[in-house]
Amino acid sequence: MLKISKLTKRYGSGDPVLKELDLTVEGDQLTSVIGSSGAGKSTLLRCINRLVEPTSGSVDLNGTEFTTLNRRELRTARRRIGMVFQSFNLIDRLTVMENVQSGRLGYISTWAALTRRYPREDIRHAYELMERVGIAHYADRRADELSGGERQRVGVVRALMQRPEILLADEPTASLDPKTSEQIMSLLRDLASELKLPVIINIHNVTEAKEYSDRIVGMRYGRIIFDDLPGKLEKAEMDEIYAGVPAMDRAEVGAVA
């Protein structure tokens, strides 16, 4: 269970990006976080694994308080949180297998990492996961030879290699075409239930969010102003979440929806 309470993030001396935000995620539910650009979605995700340092508040994952860990403890704790990125963040010049195994870097010895002698168990696990998402035949290909959807699958497998207790996905489909984007969303949904893994997804595409999530969280200017089942997200709520966006933009969001 991930329990975020009174989380505040302030860059410099400006307005806080996150304002005393509370959020609890548990079980194998897939939670989508929506909100206009600058609402603080990305900051929220990065405050969980402290890629962005929170200003105050608490982040508790299954009994571990993340905000007070020192650098060393944080490194160990980060192994328990998988993360998937908008631009995949793969290492282009390495093979798919090396990219996938890089998810285990927190566990294996430096020597094993340097010589690419990965533990047998990790290799088996990697093949299983790659088989599951349909990229096993690319194991020896360089990551930059793959298409966008395939690259994101590598990103997902890398995160799952950590055997994480929660998966964070920062706009995982924003760089993909609509069809591939839906494939990745349904993959994430299926993995959430197969692996009993809570998943938090930042997403701009509201239609996809409603279709694939168990729960939708709407953010506006650093606060959560909507938190309910996808079916409860109606036009009025949408207007509130995306208020402040010019009418034309809102019309486009409507058109996509």
Add this chain to the structure above:
Amino acid sequence: MMSTQSLQQTLDHWSRFTMRQRLMRYGGLTLTLLVVAWALSSIDVIWEWVWDAPVQMGDLFGRMMPPDPSNLPSILEAIWQTVNIATLATMFAVVVSLPVAYISAQNTTPNRVTLWIGRFILVSSRSVNTIIWALLFVAIFGPGIVAGIVAIMFRSIGFLGKLLGEAIEEIDQKPVEALEACGASRFKIVLYAIVPQIMPAFFAIAILRWDINLRESTVLGLVGAGGIGMILQGAIDTFNWPEVSMVLLTILALVVFGEVVSSYLRKKIL
């Protein structure tokens, strides 16, 4: 302010510069000419010798022809030594420059102090010419190949370190972020996210420096630091012009050889 009328009057006239800009440009040109004239007048040129140069050149050329290959075995041995000086020095310099590049790149240096140390190493290595390093190391190690290798190495560290450091600064930070999120240690992040990204630059820079070192090590002998320069110096000192021309031809062949090898390697590796 430009009224409609004056706008119409000027419509058939266009010039790239305003009068003010044009005066500034002529002023700049005059100033440059003055500086050149002043520089020429301040150095003591013996003009008779300058006008005499073509005749002297012809004379020297005549004395150099034909090249004398009788000493070729020892010339070839020296040129082989030169290649070895350049290659060994480049290899050592590459190894040493890696940590220097790491601490002098903004995005990887541990802290301000290390950044400062790294930059200091780069600047001091680069601001001293190879020949001056060679003079220093001949004094330390005595004349010979060791002084040459260390001299070339010291000059190369700055070059390699600076270019590698810049390559590190230009990497894509996204894979670094991803590996941080996995809980990877600093060293493993370097190994997986940074090293693969700078690999092409690394090889390109190392090959380029080897090519430069090949040429630099031909003059090391002039200060007694080994290689082909020693023979060249000896031949000049004894007015053995046919041998000088033989050495020069060999150096030319070496440079061409270096060019061919490095462009082959570049194509092969990159």
